[in-house]
Amino acid sequence: MGKPGVFNKALICDPPILKVMQSSGGGAAEHLLESEIGVHWKEEELINPPPKFIAQANMADPAIFERFGEENFPECFREYAELLSWDRYWHTTLDTSNPPFWKWFVGGKLNASYNCIDRHLAKHRNKAAIIWVPEQEEEPDQILTFQELYSRVNEFALVLSEVAGLKKGDRVTFHLPMNPSLPVSMLAAARLGIIHNEVFGGFSAKACAERMEDAKSKILVTCDGYYRNGQWIDKKADADLTVDEASKVGIKVEKVLVWRRYPGKYLSKAEMVAGRDYFVDELLKKMHGKRVYPIPMDSEDPLFLMYTSGSTGRPKGCQHRTGGYLAYAAGTSKYVQDIHPEDVYWCFADIGWITGHSYIVYGPLALGATTVMYEGVPMFPDPGRSWRIAERLGVNIFHTAPTTIRMLRKAAPNEPDKYNYHFKTMTTVGEPIEPEVWRWYYDVVGKGEACITDTWWQTETGGIMCSTLPALQSMKPGSAGSGMPGIYPIIYDENGNEIKKGERRAGNICIRNPWPGIMQTIWGDPERYVRQYYLKYCKNTSSKDWHDWPYFAGDGAVLAPDGYFRILGRVDDVIKVAGHRLGTKELENAALTTKEISEAAAVPLADELRGHVPLIFASLKPGATPSKEIEAEVVSNIAKELGPIAKPRAVYLVPDLPKTRSGKIMRRVLAAISNNEDYGDVTTLANPDVVETIRKTVREHSV
Numbered sequence: 001m002g003k004p005g006v007f008n009k010a011l012i013c014d015p016p017i018l019k020v021m022q023s024s025g026g027g028a029a030e031h032l033l034e035s036e037i038g039v040h041w042k043e044e045e046l047i048n049p050p051p052k053f054i055a056q057a058n059m060a061d062p063a064i065f066e067r068f069g070e071e072n073f074p075e076c077f078r079e080y081a082e083l084l085s086w087d088r089y090w091h092t093t094l095d096t097s098n099p100p101f102w103k104w105f106v107g108g109k110l111n112a113s114y115n116c117i118d119r120h121l122a123k124h125r126n127k128a129a130i131i132w133v134p135e136q137e138e139e140p141d142q143i144l145t146f147q148e149l150y151s152r153v154n155e156f157a158l159v160l161s162e163v164a165g166l167k168k169g170d171r172v173t174f175h176l177p178m179n180p181s182l183p184v185s186m187l188a189a190a191r192l193g194i195i196h197n198e199v200f201g202g203f204s205a206k207a208c209a210e211r212m213e214d215a216k217s218k219i220l221v222t223c224d225g226y227y228r229n230g231q232w233i234d235k236k237a238d239a240d241l242t243v244d245e246a247s248k249v250g251i252k253v254e255k256v257l258v259w260r261r262y263p264g265k266y267l268s269k270a271e272m273v274a275g276r277d278y279f280v281d282e283l284l285k286k287m288h289g290k291r292v293y294p295i296p297m298d299s300e301d302p303l304f305l306m307y308t309s310g311s312t313g314r315p316k317g318c319q320h321r322t323g324g325y326l327a328y329a330a331g332t333s334k335y336v337q338d339i340h341p342e343d344v345y346w347c348f349a350d351i352g353w354i355t356g357h358s359y360i361v362y363g364p365l366a367l368g369a370t371t372v373m374y375e376g377v378p379m380f381p382d383p384g385r386s387w388r389i390a391e392r393l394g395v396n397i398f399h400t401a402p403t404t405i406r407m408l409r410k411a412a413p414n415e416p417d418k419y420n421y422h423f424k425t426m427t428t429v430g431e432p433i434e435p436e437v438w439r440w441y442y443d444v445v446g447k448g449e450a451c452i453t454d455t456w457w458q459t460e461t462g463g464i465m466c467s468t469l470p471a472l473q474s475m476k477p478g479s480a481g482s483g484m485p486g487i488y489p490i491i492y493d494e495n496g497n498e499i500k501k502g503e504r505r506a507g508n509i510c511i512r513n514p515w516p517g518i519m520q521t522i523w524g525d526p527e528r529y530v531r532q533y534y535l536k537y538c539k540n541t542s543s544k545d546w547h548d549w550p551y552f553a554g555d556g557a558v559l560a561p562d563g564y565f566r567i568l569g570r571v572d573d574v575i576k577v578a579g580h581r582l583g584t585k586e587l588e589n590a591a592l593t594t595k596e597i598s599e600a601a602a603v604p605l606a607d608e609l610r611g612h613v614p615l616i617f618a619s620l621k622p623g624a625t626p627s628k629e630i631e632a633e634v635v636s637n638i639a640k641e642l643g644p645i646a647k648p649r650a651v652y653l654v655p656d657l658p659k660t661r662s663g664k665i666m667r668r669v670l671a672a673i674s675n676n677e678d679y680g681d682v683t684t685l686a687n688p689d690v691v692e693t694i695r696k697t698v699r700e701h702s703v
């Protein structure tokens, strides 16, 4: 572990600016709310960034916190918006006339595709914009310069408009894996104001169809297939199923556009359907050399939808705006990731999730950076792969999730030593990172010379909410840091009382103010948006003052004496598997498609590598008897409905599920039993006896 570095004394002042931290001792989790994950971490020491890093950082001016202080809100966010090129300047930075539907940079016009591509051509035409690394190691990288990206995006934009008939405001669904076709498709849609809706490539056909139905989207863009863990995955076969599933829910998919991994060579077993399916590479030939004008979009025009799981069954289409989102992604990429155009930046996440949208595509490209994309999994063909990529490409900024870090650490803890790469910053995102894992990331992956930013945020927030600014604030293992500039987080208890720093109590982390990256609404369901994120702590629903509308994030957190937030995890019924949110209701609905099952409950089981994995407890319909076959069918139905990522570790068929007298399933009790924790007093349940039976079943079949 590196000692706190020596740094400019002038920077040592009150939180949240850099300071040498004495341990404040004591556990932070003595009075945890029932709904929160109990942790008993001790306070960790602070670690300072190397002076070499500070010397080159994009943001080393401590005045930023004052500039973004409450007295300068909302105008402070001009600083982010001014990183972009506007076709027309905005007249109102923040419009709060219809809370909580905030509007940002109102009156402004800009195009996201132009900002990520065209405006860099004059200086960076021949610079790599995207370096795509195929999973098969012997296959060459594909390098898209800004010029090449410009050509492909223009030509594909014409395919979207002329072949697929899409126009501004229409939705287009992508079910694409980590292949350059995905950012090209996104930027092509953005060029014409078509709202893109990427569904994570690993999700099932059914999940994709449901999202198409919700978005009322009739054009599907997919590919013939891709490599994952050495296997060829047939994606076009999936697309055919998606079309069938979509028709069941009332969506007639009009066209399926198929990118081929090797243009001219079709590797899927699924047949092409005449009049419906088209090879993109053939269509692109017809558009060769054509250009399309990037439409100046209103700042508030939606840029994309990103579906995410919540506490109820239906995934929510988080609708993100053009101006505010792009400004926020660019600003945070610049100040937290410290991306300069000359850096080689690799965010090892999937573009099918918000991390990839904001920090593989929009943020880095808006800054004219080189963004690396890798097709495959971390361990293929061996645990050295990531470090070979970093070494070969000269990656100097690395960004990934705790689940990947845990996996690499477990597989080959000394592997990074063998490779000659040097990171200046590293990021983690998606779940709490254990201090021990953090230290391995810092000492071994970062070789003790890189800053780590632990970034806490969500699909809904568009960009980072809490993190340290790497040249200005010390790192603390396991802590996300303070609110970002212009973000004012607060922790409330269940009754809306503030839990202050150093109280050593957990509560619900909220953001007191609006910010440019916040989603606009839930697509097609504004009421749910208000209900889900604002009603819990809204002080006055008729108020037009943003101070009355704190954003409820749905995470538990504690605030340390030094003003750093430690995020404890979700307080709603969401299970995070390898960093990805899965709704308990979605899992349960899928389990119920097994005809013998009458009731099901999904709970998280702690897992060393993936953070959590789902477990299913289910009771059977009268007349049915428990069997291995039923268990296997539940697993396969879940994989079919949601995708392989959602597969439960085990299915327990039990006589009944523990319930309150009002009939609510006590998932908390099931989770405690599964994780070998104390499940507390159950005597008030409607059926307390079943708890012991379940405990025995779990003990006998421990997984």
Ligand code: PRX
Pocket (backbone or CB within 6 Å): 308, 353, 354, 355, 428, 429, 430, 431, 432, 433, 454, 455, 456, 457, 458, 459, 460, 480, 553, 554, 555, 567, 568, 569, 570, 579, 580, 581
């Ligand atoms: O519980 C928090 C956890 O991930 C949730 C958001 O998930 P999603 O919308 O899929 O977005 C993930 C990528 C931004 C949060 O509510 N989470 C995210 N980052 C962190 C985290 N938990 C702890 N520490 C983090 N750095």
